[in-house]
Amino acid sequence: MMSNKLKQTPSQTVGPFFSYALTPEQSGYNLKSIASPDMRADDTPGEHINLSGKIYDGNGEIVSDAMIEIWQTDADGNYLDRDTPPMDGTFTGFGRCDCEIKKEFYFNTVKPGPIEEGHAPHINMIVFMRGMLTHAYTRIYFSDESDANEKDAVFKSVPTERRHTIIANRVEEDNIVTYQFDLHMQGDNETVFFDV
Amino acid sequence: MSDHKIDTHKIDTHKIDTHKIDKRDWDAHPPYVYPDYKSTTFRGPTKPLVPIAHTLSELTIPAFGHEQIQEFDNDLTINGRVDGEPQGERIQVSGRVLDEYGRPQIGTLVEIWQANAAGRYIHKTDQHDAPIDPNFFGGGRCVTDENGRYTFLSIKPGAYPWGNHHNAWRPNHIHFSLFGMSFASRLVTQMYFPGDPLLALDPIFNATADKIARESLVSKFSQKYSIPNIALGYEFDIVLRGPAATPMEA
Numbered sequence: 208m209m210s211n212k213l214k215q216t217p218s219q220t221v222g223p224f225f226s227y228a229l230t231p232e233q234s235g236y237n238l239k240s241i242a243s244p245d246m247r248a249d250d251t252p253g254e255h256i257n258l259s260g261k262i263y264d265g266n267g268e269i270v271s272d273a274m275i276e277i278w279q280t281d282a283d284g285n286y287l288d289r290d291t292p293p294m295d296g297t298f299t300g301f302g303r304c305d306c307e308i309k310k311e312f313y314f315n316t317v318k319p320g321p322i323e324e325g326h327a328p329h330i331n332m333i334v335f336m337r338g339m340l341t342h343a344y345t346r347i348y349f350s351d352e353s354d355a356n357e358k359d360a361v362f363k364s365v366p367t368e369r370r371h372t373i374i375a376n377r378v379e380e381d382n383i384v385t386y387q388f389d390l391h392m393q394g395d396n397e398t399v400f401f402d403v
Numbered sequence: 404m405s406d407h408k409i410d411t412h413k414i415d416t417h418k419i420d421t422h423k424i425d426k427r428d429w430d431a432h433p434p435y436v437y438p439d440y441k442s443t444t445f446r447g448p449t450k451p452l453v454p455i456a457h458t459l460s461e462l463t464i465p466a467f468g469h470e471q472i473q474e475f476d477n478d479l480t481i482n483g484r485v486d487g488e489p490q491g492e493r494i495q496v497s498g499r500v501l502d503e504y505g506r507p508q509i510g511t512l513v514e515i516w517q518a519n520a521a522g523r524y525i526h527k528t529d530q531h532d533a534p535i536d537p538n539f540f541g542g543g544r545c546v547t548d549e550n551g552r553y554t555f556l557s558i559k560p561g562a563y564p565w566g567n568h569h570n571a572w573r574p575n576h577i578h579f580s581l582f583g584m585s586f587a588s589r590l591v592t593q594m595y596f597p598g599d600p601l602l603a604l605d606p607i608f609n610a611t612a613d614k615i616a617r618e619s620l621v622s623k624f625s626q627k628y629s630i631p632n633i634a635l636g637y638e639f640d641i642v643l644r645g646p647a648a649t650p651m652e653a
Contacts, residue, residue, distance in 0.1 A: 212503040213642045215431040216619055217611040219593040220440075222578060224526035228516030228542030229580060236525075238542060241471045241512065265445035278464070278586050288463035289584070301465045307528075322459050331460045331586055338442025340433035340610050342591060346460070365453055392446050402427065402452035403461050403587050 218342065221335040223272040230274065230305035242276075242303040246316040251298045253282025253317035257385040258330065258347070258375065261311045264338075265393030273336035275312040277302045277347075279329075284320030318349070318384075327352050327359035334390060334400075344403040347388050350376045365399050372398045423647040424462060424587045425503055433610035440606040441567055461587040467512040469546055476544050479517075479557035483525075483540025490536050491520025491558035493634035496594070496622065499551045500581060502645025507551025514544040514580040515555060522561030531563050556634060562601055574601035574608065583643035594639045595621045 221229075231238035247255060258277070262270040279300045280286050287293040287300050300319075304312040319328045330347040348356050356362045356374070365373065375386035390398045435447030455461065475482045480489055496515075500508040518524050518541065521533040525541050539558060547553050562572045576593040583589065595602060602608050602621070611617040619642070628636025 213501060213505060214613070214616045214619060215428045215503060215644060216590060216592055216641045217613075217616050218432045218590060219578075219607060219620070221580075221591045224518075224524040224529055225516060225578065225580075227525050227540070228514055228544075228578075231542065235527075236542075238540070239471070239473060241467050241514075241544070265449075270446065276589075278460070286459055286463040287465060289466040292466055299465045326458065329460070333586075333589060335591055336446060338440070338446035339435065340437060340440065340443060340447070340607065341435060342589065343435070343448055344455075361455055361458070364455070369450075393449050397448060397450050399450075400448050400452050401455040403455055403457075 218340060220337060220340050221274060221342075223337040225274060225335075226305045226307060230303055234305050234308065240303070242299070242301050244302055244304040244312070244314045246298060246300070246302040246314055248297040251317055253320075254384065255315070256318045257313065257315055257383065258388060259311055259313040259385060260375075260388040260390060262306060262334070262336070262390045263392065263394075267394075269310050270336055270338075270392070271307050271310045273306040273312075273334065275304045275306065276333040276335070277314060277316070278331045278333075279316065279319040280322060282317050282320050284322050284328075286322075321355065325358055325360070327355035327362055329359075329361075343400040345390070345398055345400050346373055347375050347386070348373055349386065350374050361401075369397075369399050372396055424457060424585055425644050425647045427587075427644065428616075430613045431611065431616040433607075437606065437610040440610060443610075457587065462585045464582055464585050464588075466510070467546070467582065468510065471512075472544060472546060477553075477555050479515075479539070479541065479543045479555060481556075482543060483536075484538045487538050489519070489539035489558050491539075491561075493556065494559050495554065495556050495628050495630055495634045495636045496577065496639060497552060497554040497625070497628045497636065498622075498639040498641060500547050500553065500583070500641045500643060501551055502583075502588075502643055504645060506645060507547070507549075508583055508643060508645070509547055509549055509551055511547050511551075511584070512544060512582050513547060513553040514542075515557075515577050516542045517557065517560040517577040518563055520558050520561050522563035533561070533563065554628075559596070559635075567606065572601050572604075574599045574605050579641065581641060581643060584645065588644045590641070590643055592641070593620065594637075596637065597621055597624055
């Protein structure tokens with residue numbers, strides 16, 4: 208019976224020239240964006256946080272022709288998905304960033320709540336870039352949630368010596384909370400990517 | 404399309420678990436490191452992926468609906484016009500977005516982008532010495548209908564050189580970005596054109612080892628989707644990961 212299944216369409220690289228279609232407003236093109244790095248409004252409930260980081264290739268060079276997408280719960284731990292769309296139409300939990308402008312990715316969002324007891328708060332991330340034929344999935348956990356992280360089944364499934372690669376470091380400055388999360392595509396500190 | 408026809412009666416829909424999604428089929432997708440495509444050797448992850456038991460994080464996705472789509476977003480022959488019509492051969496590209504069991508993926512966002520007829524992108528950093536078409540933008544999107552179908556009107560994109568190896572040229576292609584029904588079904592791919600001699604030489608196309616999967620990236624000429632006196636038709640179906648089904652007992 209399984210032979211009746213259709214073959215998944217292969218992934219292909221996003222290439223270097225995606226931004227005018229996928230991140231047009233952020234990148235200065237005349238088309239309305241469907242998602243952006245500015246995910247929250249001033250009155251979005253929850254702790255307002257910034258998330259940013261650089262992407263390093265195997266030679267230690269910064270990758271800028273990349274696109275990062277994130278998907279997360281709201282501050283109460285709810286995914287505002289197809290079944291439960293956002294009430295106020297502002298915060299969707301989905302963000303998209305072109306890394307070309309700042310040579311890094313950045314998001315203005317809120318700190319997600321845990322989905323349920325036993326799950327640590329986290330942000331889901333997809334990495335697309337020229338030079339990658341297939342996108343890569345990772346998760347961002349938070350440095351100030353170590354107790355919750357230690358109870359999280361997905362976090363615990365990562366080899367202990369690699370867990371630091373999926374923890375964002377909290378920095379507070381002038382009442383602004385920023386989580387710093389660099390990606391290393393290869394090398395000793397290669398970021399953990401999941402077989403999602 | 405006949406090669407995408409499956410017998411849905413053989414799938415027991417009661418055994419489809421919408422809380423699970425089929426695994427990424429690594430036979431169908433290219434590897435992270437494929438040395439013929441040079442940049443992959445220092446950009447693709449090299450350590451084994453960590454398996455994940457799916458949670459809501461992987462099984463949910465926001466709904467991008469019609470409210471985000473503007474008039475002419477799916478007509479690339481119109482959406483970039485400034486003072487005239489874009490140059491080149493007009494094409495209509497249509498296809499269905501399906502899951503692995505042939506079920507239409509309804510109401511899902513399809514975004515596309517491409518070079519113009521001369522092989523030049525509107526993107527600010529494209530340095531290829533070929534003319535920009537002032538009346539062609541090259542980006543568009545639409546939401547699939549109740550049959551999972553999308554349709555775009557556009558201009559056939561030109562081939563262009565790239566720096567991967569001596570005299571390297573990308574085959575004519577249109578980039579596609581799709582969401583499907585979950586974060587796990589996300590897909591970015593490229594559609595190619597039938598009979599293109601550059602396909603055999605292209606490391607991006609050839610990175611998929613499985614012949615059936617690889618050739619599914621090539622659209623088919625379609626008289627049905629050709630518009631008399633206006634545009635040639637091409638059909639390109641896309642298969643995303645969908646909710647898992649358990650095979651019936653014999």
